[in-house]
Amino acid sequence: xxxxxxxxxxxxxxxxxxxxxxxxxxxxxxxxxxxxxxxxxxxxxxxxxxxxxxxxxxxxxxxxxxxxxxxxxxxxxxxxxxxxxxxxxxxxxxxxxxxxxxxxxxxxxxxxxxxxxxxxxxxxxxxxxxxxxxxxxxxxxxxxxxxxxxxxxxxxxxxxxxxxxxxxxxxxxxxxxxxxxxxxxxxxxxxxxxxxxxxxxxxxxxxxxxxxxxxxxxxxxxxxxxxxxxxxxxxxxxxxxxxxxxxxxxxxxxxxxxxxxxxxxxxxx
Amino acid sequence: xxxxxxxxxxxxxxxxxxxxxxxxxxxxxxxxxxxxxxxxxxxxxxxxxxxxxxxxxxxxxxxxxxxxxxxxxxxxxxxxxxxxxxxxxxxxxxxxxxxxxxxxxxxxxxxxxxxxxxxxxxxxxxxxxxxxxxxxxxxxxxxxxxxxxxxxxxxxxxxxxxxxxxxxxxxxxxxxxxxxxxxxxxxxxxxxxxxxxxxxxxxxxxxxxxxxxxxxxxxxxxxxxxxxxxxxxxxxxxxxxxxxxxxxxxxxxxxxxxxxxxxxxxxxxxxxxxxxxxxxxxxxxxxxxxxxxxxxxxxxxxxxxxxxxxxxxxxxxxxxxxxxxxxxxxxxxxxxxxxxxxxxxxxxxxxxxxxxxxxxxxxxxxxxxxxxxxxxxxxxxxxxxxxxxxxxxxxxxxxxxxxxxxxxxx
Numbered sequence: 001x002x003x004x005x006x007x008x009x010x011x012x013x014x015x016x017x018x019x020x021x022x023x024x025x026x027x028x029x030x031x032x033x034x035x036x037x038x039x040x041x042x043x044x045x046x047x048x049x050x051x052x053x054x055x056x057x058x059x060x061x062x063x064x065x066x067x068x069x070x071x072x073x074x075x076x077x078x079x080x081x082x083x084x085x086x087x088x089x090x091x092x093x094x095x096x097x098x099x100x101x102x103x104x105x106x107x108x109x110x111x112x113x114x115x116x117x118x119x120x121x122x123x124x125x126x127x128x129x130x131x132x133x134x135x136x137x138x139x140x141x142x143x144x145x146x147x148x149x150x151x152x153x154x155x156x157x158x159x160x161x162x163x164x165x166x167x168x169x170x171x172x173x174x175x176x177x178x179x180x181x182x183x184x185x186x187x188x189x190x191x192x193x194x195x196x197x198x199x200x201x202x203x204x205x206x207x208x209x210x211x212x213x214x215x216x217x218x219x220x221x222x223x224x225x226x227x228x229x230x231x232x233x234x235x236x237x238x239x240x241x242x243x244x245x246x247x248x249x250x251x252x253x254x255x256x257x258x259x260x261x262x263x264x265x266x267x268x269x
Numbered sequence: 270x271x272x273x274x275x276x277x278x279x280x281x282x283x284x285x286x287x288x289x290x291x292x293x294x295x296x297x298x299x300x301x302x303x304x305x306x307x308x309x310x311x312x313x314x315x316x317x318x319x320x321x322x323x324x325x326x327x328x329x330x331x332x333x334x335x336x337x338x339x340x341x342x343x344x345x346x347x348x349x350x351x352x353x354x355x356x357x358x359x360x361x362x363x364x365x366x367x368x369x370x371x372x373x374x375x376x377x378x379x380x381x382x383x384x385x386x387x388x389x390x391x392x393x394x395x396x397x398x399x400x401x402x403x404x405x406x407x408x409x410x411x412x413x414x415x416x417x418x419x420x421x422x423x424x425x426x427x428x429x430x431x432x433x434x435x436x437x438x439x440x441x442x443x444x445x446x447x448x449x450x451x452x453x454x455x456x457x458x459x460x461x462x463x464x465x466x467x468x469x470x471x472x473x474x475x476x477x478x479x480x481x482x483x484x485x486x487x488x489x490x491x492x493x494x495x496x497x498x499x500x501x502x503x504x505x506x507x508x509x510x511x512x513x514x515x516x517x518x519x520x521x522x523x524x525x526x527x528x529x530x531x532x533x534x535x536x537x538x539x540x541x542x543x544x545x546x547x548x549x550x551x552x553x554x555x556x557x558x559x560x561x562x563x564x565x566x567x568x569x570x571x572x573x574x575x576x577x578x579x580x581x582x583x584x585x586x587x588x589x590x591x592x593x594x595x596x597x598x599x600x601x602x603x604x605x606x607x608x609x610x611x612x613x614x615x616x617x618x619x620x621x622x623x624x625x626x627x628x629x630x631x632x633x634x635x636x637x638x639x640x641x642x643x644x645x646x647x648x649x650x651x652x653x654x655x656x657x658x659x660x661x662x663x664x665x666x667x668x669x670x671x672x673x674x675x676x677x678x679x
Binding site: 054055056057058059060061065069072077078101102103104105106107108128129130131133134151152153154156157158165176178179180181 | 560
């Protein structure tokens with residue numbers, strides 16, 4: 001049972017929902033990434049999603065793309081990222097998963113990537129460009145290594161396929177709210193609440209919902225039907241301010257923002 | 270270079286298989302959002318292939334609208350200058366819109382209409398695919414958005430103008446290297462949000478399954494015509510076939526019908542750029558390793574982490590870090606040999622063809638001409654080399670003038 005499985009078992013038993021922030025590793029540098037991750041844990045976040053910068057991310061909107069570009073311009077490399085994660089995970093109460101393209105995993109070698117990530121204290125991976133038909137080689141290794149392979153379901157996924165995806169996923173299922181790329185949205189598709197609720201009835205796997213979420217009212221809307229909510233671009237946008245603001249201020253800003261969303265989540269439990 | 274074990278050719282097996290694999294290569298590495306549209310496209314294409322009405326409509330368009338068959342032309346003065354084998358040019362430059370790209374965009378536009386799509390998007394490098402897509406969309410009354418890197422917009426201005434005249438919207442892409450690779454990224458992002466009503470007309474034999482197969486099949490008219498014309502005009506098949514390879518669509522279309530004719534050697538020519546150093550060329554089959562880019566597994570220029578490397582070519586259409594998966598398969602099986610041609614060599618071939626034959630070739634195609642000239646010089650006069658002249662060079666005139674200007678000033 002991975003750290004992710006344990007977490008959701010506890011949360012479900014307690015009737016609690018999880019809050020999952022996303023940030024980009026190495027934006028603007030890995031020391032600041034460490035500081036933000038610690039801050040997120042102190043604020044009561046449940047699982048942290050760390051984006052591994054990639055040169056050609058096709059599922060990401062302008063905010064996360066720009067953060068990947070900033071990190072890569074500073075020549076952040078996978079080895080450095082894993083070393084900096086390894087330095088904080090032993091004292092971190094919050095499990096970490098990476099959002100990482102299959103291009104990077106394939107290049108490292110599947111076994112190699114999983115064993116290095118595990119050694120750094122990472123609990124799983126979300127691989128946004130690995131559909132279920134191509135996932136078997138990595139899924140086999142992840143099951144053997146008790147490393148969560150979190151797969152995605154979208155509004156374009158037919159129900160039968162969604163169940164097949166749920167069967168091959170571990171940790172949780174990532175439900176994408178919109179047909180589109182990452183980024184904050186003023187309004188979410190009205191069908192999303194029913195769609196998530198319906199899928200949740202047909203799988204034991206916890207379901208976390210992401211893409212487009214940034215506001216307390218969206219958190220209140222989705223919390224009743226999901227096991228957890230994922231917020232990315234709104235956090236990355238605040239971190240981007242670190243380029244020309246004192247870092248302590250940015251840290252405070254990110255911290256109070258997630259506290260506000262967590263409060264909305266608690267109110268909806 | 271990376272170590273690869275030689276794989277043997279799977280004789281008689283249909284390529285690609287059901288999962289879009291050419292041997293190990295290909296596949297479908299895309300966000301879940303796109304998988305339903307790709308499955309629908311694969312299904313629809315299978316039906317269209319077997320549909321006589323679809324095939325007849327496409328044939329008629331290729332004949333009366335594109336002007337096919339394109340001629341196979343004996344370049345006598347160029348051959349004489351090389352002093353060896355005879356060079357024959359497959360004149361895709363004479364097609365409507367000036368390149369082979371129209372073969373694919375008409376086919377895919379018919380598919381889009383079959384699927385009930387009401388909008389088309391495309392990426393373009395040199396602008397040839399953009400113009401061919403804009404043309405097909407104008408012909409069938411579909412709105413069209415073309416993504417093009419800002420650097421390519423600068424160096425291929427005439428094509429940008431043409432696309433706009435044809436009613437397409439050209440959206441500049443300012444991310445990354447601001448070339449073809451970034452244009453593909455941006456088109457994919459558009460498709461992520463518009464997939465319900467939009468068809469993405471990919472312009473090369475790259476991307477997720479079923480694109481490499483569909484584009485190859487629509488381009489295979491090049492090779493089929495060439496075989497027939499060789500039998501008519503030469504009385505036999507050629508001794509060698511040469512085509513340039515960026516993503517590799519004209520080469521795939523030329524080579525595919527010849528693959529089973531194992532006596533005919535096939536040569537692909539990648540962009541050698543300024544040198545063999547990383548960042549100086551766009552030749553993944555020569556200098557890259559297998560990896561994943563834009564939805565399929567194929568040779569690619571990547572660093573040790575898996576980040577896509579910057580590439581360079583004087584020719585915008587070849588300035589791409591990846592290559593179609595079937596080319597990777599042909600490379601590993603040894604069926605096709607892939608060489609490189611540098612920027613300066615391509616420019617020299619451009620001049621030679623202009624002066625000897627009165628043909629301005631696209632800079633992309635000039636890479637293939639250069640390699641054919643080099644090989645012709647080493648072979649006897651009774652041999653025949655066919656070169657795919659994939660496009661015409663009007664679009665490059667201003668950029669070539671700018672490069673010459675730069676040279677006289679430095």
